[in-house]
Amino acid sequence: MWNYFKKRDNNLKAVCSKCSKIIECKGSTTTALINHLKIQGIIIEKSNMEEEVVPTKSKIESYTILKFVEQNSLGAILSRCATKD
Numbered sequence: 001m002w003n004y005f006k007k008r009d010n011n012l013k014a015v016c017s018k019c020s021k022i023i024e025c026k027g028s029t030t031t032a033l034i035n036h037l038k039i040q041g042i043i044i045e046k047s048n049m050e051e052e053v054v055p056t057k058s059k060i061e062s063y064t065i066l067k068f069v070e071q072n073s074l075g076a077i078l079s080r081c082a083t084k085d
Contacts, residue, residue: 004042005033018042 005014005023014023014033018040023032037043069077 001030001033001037004037016040 023036
C-alpha cells in the first residue's frame with residue numbers, strides 16, 4: 001500500500017502519489033488511505049498490505065519444549081517424563 005503514498009509530518013499524513021491529495025492518518029491507521037485508493041479505483045490486494053505474523057499455539061508450544069530440552073540434561077528430561085507417565 002505504501003507504494004501509493006509518501007509519509008509526511010511525522011507519519012501523521014500521507015500524500016497520494018496518484019493525485020497528490022494529502023490524507024490524514026489519524027491514530028496511525030491506514031483505513032483512510034485504503035478508502036482513498038478505493039475511490040481512485042485502485043484495488044489493494046492482501047499481498048500489498050503489511051500483515052502482522054502471530055505465532056500459532058503449536059509454534060509457541062514447540063518453542064517451549066525446545067527451550068526446555070536445551071536447558072535440561074537427558075537424565076532430567078527422562079526422569080520428568082517418567083514421573084508424568
